[in-house]
Amino acid sequence: xxxxxxxxxxNKLGLTKQDYxxxxxxLCAGCGHDSITAQLINAAFEMNIEAHKVxxxxxxxxxxxxxxxxFNQAWGFNSVHGRMPSIASGAxxxxxxxxxxxxxxxxxxxxxxxxxxxxxxxxxxxxxYIIEDNGVYGLTKGQFSATADLGSVLxxxxxxxLAPIDPCTxxxxxxxxxxxxxxSGDPKQLNTILKAAMVHNGTCIIDVxxxxxTFNNHDSSTKSxxxxxxxxxxxxxxxxxxxxxxxxxxxxxxxxxxxxxPDGSKVxxxxxxxxxxxxxxxxxxxxxxxxxxxGEFLTGLLYINTEKPNIHDTTHIVDTPLVHLGQAAxxxxxxxxxxxxAELM
Amino acid sequence: MARKAVVDLMICMNPESAKDxxxxxxxxxxxxxxxxxxxxTLRDDLIYYPVPFxxxxxxxxxxxxxxxxxxxMIYVGVAGQMLGLDMSETKMAITKQLKGKQKAIEINQxxxxxxxxxxxxxxxxxxxxxxxxxxKTAGNIIIDGNAACALGAMFAGVQVVGWYPIxxxxxxxxxxxxxxxxxxxxxxxxxxxxxxxxxxxxxSAGLVFGAGWAGARxxxxxxxxxxxxxxxxxxxxxxxxxxxxFFNVARTGPSTGLPTRTMQGDIELCAKCSHGDTQxxxxxPGNMSECFEFAYxxxxxxxxxxxxxxxxxxxxxxxxxxxxxxxxYPEGNFDRGKVLGEKELAxxxxxxxxxxVDGDGIPYRTLPGTPGGKGAYFTRGSGHNAYxxxxxxxxxxxxxxxxxxxxxxxxxxxVPKPIVDDTGSKRGVLAFGSSDPAVTEARDVLAESFQKKTxxxxxxxxxxxxxxxxxxxxxxxxxxxxxxxxxQMKALLVEFYPEAAxxxxxxxxxxxxxxxxxxIVDQIIAFEK
Numbered sequence: 001x002x003x004x005x006x007x008x009x010x011n012k013l014g015l016t017k018q019d020y021x022x023x024x025x026x027l028c029a030g031c032g033h034d035s036i037t038a039q040l041i042n043a044a045f046e047m048n049i050e051a052h053k054v055x056x057x058x059x060x061x062x063x064x065x066x067x068x069x070x071f072n073q074a075w076g077f078n079s080v081h082g083r084m085p086s087i088a089s090g091a092x093x094x095x096x097x098x099x100x101x102x103x104x105x106x107x108x109x110x111x112x113x114x115x116x117x118x119x120x121x122x123x124x125x126x127x128x129y130i131i132e133d134n135g136v137y138g139l140t141k142g143q144f145s146a147t148a149d150l151g152s153v154l155x156x157x158x159x160x161x162l163a164p165i166d167p168c169t170x171x172x173x174x175x176x177x178x179x180x181x182x183x184s185g186d187p188k189q190l191n192t193i194l195k196a197a198m199v200h201n202g203t204c205i206i207d208v209x210x211x212x213x214t215f216n217n218h219d220s221s222t223k224s225x226x227x228x229x230x231x232x233x234x235x236x237x238x239x240x241x242x243x244x245x246x247x248x249x250x251x252x253x254x255x256x257x258x259x260x261x262p263d264g265s266k267v268x269x270x271x272x273x274x275x276x277x278x279x280x281x282x283x284x285x286x287x288x289x290x291x292x293x294x295g296e297f298l299t300g301l302l303y304i305n306t307e308k309p310n311i312h313d314t315t316h317i318v319d320t321p322l323v324h325l326g327q328a329a330x331x332x333x334x335x336x337x338x339x340x341x342a343e344l345m
Numbered sequence: 346m347a348r349k350a351v352v353d354l355m356i357c358m359n360p361e362s363a364k365d366x367x368x369x370x371x372x373x374x375x376x377x378x379x380x381x382x383x384x385x386t387l388r389d390d391l392i393y394y395p396v397p398f399x400x401x402x403x404x405x406x407x408x409x410x411x412x413x414x415x416x417x418m419i420y421v422g423v424a425g426q427m428l429g430l431d432m433s434e435t436k437m438a439i440t441k442q443l444k445g446k447q448k449a450i451e452i453n454q455x456x457x458x459x460x461x462x463x464x465x466x467x468x469x470x471x472x473x474x475x476x477x478x479x480x481k482t483a484g485n486i487i488i489d490g491n492a493a494c495a496l497g498a499m500f501a502g503v504q505v506v507g508w509y510p511i512x513x514x515x516x517x518x519x520x521x522x523x524x525x526x527x528x529x530x531x532x533x534x535x536x537x538x539x540x541x542x543x544x545x546x547x548x549s550a551g552l553v554f555g556a557g558w559a560g561a562r563x564x565x566x567x568x569x570x571x572x573x574x575x576x577x578x579x580x581x582x583x584x585x586x587x588x589x590x591f592f593n594v595a596r597t598g599p600s601t602g603l604p605t606r607t608m609q610g611d612i613e614l615c616a617k618c619s620h621g622d623t624q625x626x627x628x629x630p631g632n633m634s635e636c637f638e639f640a641y642x643x644x645x646x647x648x649x650x651x652x653x654x655x656x657x658x659x660x661x662x663x664x665x666x667x668x669x670x671x672x673x674y675p676e677g678n679f680d681r682g683k684v685l686g687e688k689e690l691a692x693x694x695x696x697x698x699x700x701x702v703d704g705d706g707i708p709y710r711t712l713p714g715t716p717g718g719k720g721a722y723f724t725r726g727s728g729h730n731a732y733x734x735x736x737x738x739x740x741x742x743x744x745x746x747x748x749x750x751x752x753x754x755x756x757x758x759x760v761p762k763p764i765v766d767d768t769g770s771k772r773g774v775l776a777f778g779s780s781d782p783a784v785t786e787a788r789d790v791l792a793e794s795f796q797k798k799t800x801x802x803x804x805x806x807x808x809x810x811x812x813x814x815x816x817x818x819x820x821x822x823x824x825x826x827x828x829x830x831x832x833q834m835k836a837l838l839v840e841f842y843p844e845a846a847x848x849x850x851x852x853x854x855x856x857x858x859x860x861x862x863x864x865i866v867d868q869i870i871a872f873e874k
Contacts, residue, residue, distance in 0.1 A: 050716075051721070052713075052714060052715060052716050052717070052718065052721065053713075053714055054713075055559070055713050057555075067723075068723055068735075072721065073718055073721045074713070074721055075711075075712075075713035075714075075721050075722065075723075075724075076721075076722075076723040076724060076725075077555075077558060077723075077724040077725075078723065078724065078725040078726065078727070079551070079554075079578075079581060079724075079726065080577050080578060080581055080726060083547060083548070083551045083577075083578065085548075085551075086507070086543070086547070086548040086549075086550075086551025086552050086555060087551050087552075087554060087555035087558070088555060089541075089551070089552055089555060090505060090507065090551060090552040090553060090554060090555020090556035090557070090558070090559065090561075090563065091555040091556065091558060091559040091713065092555075093505050093539040093541070093552070093555075093556055093561070094504065094505055094555070094556040094557075094559035094560060094561035094563070095559045095560065095561075095712075095713065095714050097714060098559065098713055098714055115544055115545060115547075115548070116544070116547075116548055116551070118544075119543070119544040119548065123541070311541070315536065315539040315540070315541060316535055316536050317535060317536050317537070317538075317539045318531045318533070318535040318536065318537055319533075319535065321714070322504040322505065322537065322538075322539065322561050323504070323559060323560040323561050323712065323714070325502075325504070325537055327502060327678060327679050329531065329537055330502025330504065330529075330537055330562075330679075331500055331501070331502050331679070332499065332500060332528045332529070334674045336528050337496075337500065337672065337674050340496060340524070341486055341671040341672065344486035344487060344488050344671075345484070345485070345486050345487075345671075
């Protein structure tokens with residue numbers, strides 16, 4: 001007796017999840033980063049992303065190795081430490097049709113790369129900017145990063161005496177139009193946030209607490225699985241509906257808040273905390289700061305503003321991707337040179 | 346004619362430096378100065394022209410808060426009268442400079458007129474120095490090197506510009522922005538070039554390589570300190586083979602140095618930027634036409650060779666106004682290099698991003714966004730093999746480094762050849778960039794006053810081409826003229842031509858001022874004594 005092979009699910013492009021994977025991860029077994037990679041694969045599969053339109057970028061560090069582990073059919077660029085955002089911004093300007101996924105870490109973004117982090121948000125370059133945040137430098141064998149909490153203890157016993165920099169409140173202060181925090185141990189929430197980010201047309205800062213199993217996963221570390229699980233307070237239950245699925249899926253009515261993206265997709269928030277409004281920047285910042293004081297990881301889509309002009313708007317470039325322009329559009333004619341010369345005579 | 350080292354006429358307006366300046370003059374020089382400075386008491390071998398600037402400006406300019414600025418226009422009138430200048434020229438210049446600002450034009454013109462009238466009435470006639478109009482320059486343009494480079498980049502179709510202000514390069518990008526504003530818009534008025542003032546030079550270089558990687562023609566302009574900051578990225582661009590154009594308008598280093606003075610001080614920096622073994626195509630324009638031409642060509646070279654290309658000018662070329670013949674239109678098509686599209690990829694069996702298929706060291710690249718499911722690859726600054734996969738294997742690494750060197754060899758056939766003046770002399774002069782006018786004049790002086798004929802090779806690019814090989818071979822001695830202390834170009838020559846090391850003699854100039862012919866003459870004569 002034969003049994004038929006199980007049907008492998010495909011998405012609207014006829015692709016399987018397997019079509020979105022990358023090379024095998026070389027990170028430590030149990031690394032939180034691999035869970036983030038898995039959710040990127042799931043989200044892209046569910047969102048019917050055409051992988052060839054994706055640019056994957058990273059700097060240096062454990063997190064920055066991960067773009068090799070998803071989307072084999074996308075172009076990847078592992079650049080220099082802390083400088084992923086400028087590479088991604090350059091590519092985004094050259095080809096405005098690219099979906100840009102930047103993977104960074106706590107050291108890469110909050111220390112050496114904090115300048116680029118800040119200014120990329122200011123310019124609102126369309127990048128899904130994921131910080132795989134473990135509070136530690138794993139690749140150089142366990143030094144504190146700038147997101148390590150005050151009093152946090154490393155495996156070998158040293159205590160962090162400096163206050164952390166929080167990427168989310170910093171991003172909100174800078175006016176970022178999409179700020180989220182999640183936990184690599186909460187795949188459902190992360191998946192929803194990633195899907196919403198894939199339709200947002202500006203910088204998306206997603207700080208994902210991602211414990212380092214090798215150097216920072218003991219009980220006294222605030223970025224350990226145990227501590228993160230104990231202190232992970234989701235702000236809301238998130239729902240996401242892509243534009244082309246709107247007819248089939250109903251947005252839960254009632255208490256839900258709904259924000260619509262320019263392409264028509266919708267994200268819904270069912271509040272778990274009273275009065276948390278992800279479109280109210282000042283209110284959101286107050287809640288976040290209070291949470292940080294209490295040692296809580298408030299997770300979810302913390303702030304959203306879908307109407308902020310992005311780098312394509314502020315550079316006033318043509319609607320066609322610049323790389324698709326031919327010589328005729330790029331090289332002015334003889335008459336122009338003659339005019340320029342005449343003005344200099 | 347290059348600039349002279351000796352000053353014939355000095356106008357002293359700055360009380361702080363006037364005394365020092367006058368003491369440095371050669372006997373017989375003319376000095377126009379602000380009367381209260383009493384410079385005529387300093388020495389008695391100069392010819393003095395004291396001018397009551399304050400009195401003149403008070404009488405001619407009704408607005409006291411502008412007096413300080415307008416004072417400088419008084420001396421334009423004084424000097425104009427003294428030198429016999431056609432004053433309609435200054436009038437035209439003021440009108441052009443202050444385009445449309447009628448009030449400013451009137452105030453400045455009134456000051457010039459006041460100076461002129463005062464000089465005509467009160468100053469003794471001077472016959473030694475006169476300005477005589479000639480039509481030998483008819484049809485020429487006046488432009489600075491930064492604007493010429495900007496024009497070249499605009500006609501090269503530059504698509505992405507990331508920059509950070511720094512003297513003396515800022516006006517290069519500012520000119521480009523102005524030109525693009527006018528000539529690089531589509532039918533809807535939108536720009537076909539994105540220019541972004543970045544947060545620093547690091548991010549500027551990143552923007553260039555991100556854009557270059559994605560298939561755009563991208564550039565930045567900076568000066569020495571900026572190149573230092575960009576070095577890490579530039580090394581990445583070399584190793585991962587991404588096109589990008591880097592204009593270095595050099596100033597006097599090291600460190601902050603003399604930001605408003607000139608130097609050819611970044612020759613080695615740009616030849617071998619960043620850690621590890623690296624080699625770059627460098628272009629050395631020597632005049633305004635070449636600033637335009639090489640800026641245009643640099644984008645072709647960057648894409649052909651998939652590598653960062655430096656256009657190395659300096660403050661003297663970049664910021665000073667120079668006269669030039671109008672630039673010829675750059676004919677022909679852009680060279681976009683070896684880029685595979687969907688169709689080519691579909692027909693290929695075994696594409697590897699870093700495979701040397703043609704034996705010229707230049708691999709084929711693909712651009713993100715190319716459909717068809719083929720051609721995606723992973724760019725990494727770490728070790729990579731011909732298929733862009735991570736590797737630490739010794740042979741993969743040496744294969745890659747040797748291919749990069751082979752690619753550099755290929756570039757010899759593409760970069761601008763040197764300009765050689767072969768007089769049959771065994772005495773050679775090798776120079777580049779802004780040294781050209783001084784070298785040209787020095788060669789005339791050497792030939793006429795000292796009966797020393799010289800051959801001249803004006804280097805216009807790295808890598809050194811076969812013309813350089815031949816020049817070095819046939820010369821007994823080669824004077825390498827450069828504007829830095831450490832003989833940086835000579836060091837490169839010795840590295841690439843070790844067998845000729847003893848032939849090279851350095852003629853050096855590094856005080857921040859433009860090179861004068863006399864400096865070259867003196868040093869060559871000293872060598873030959």
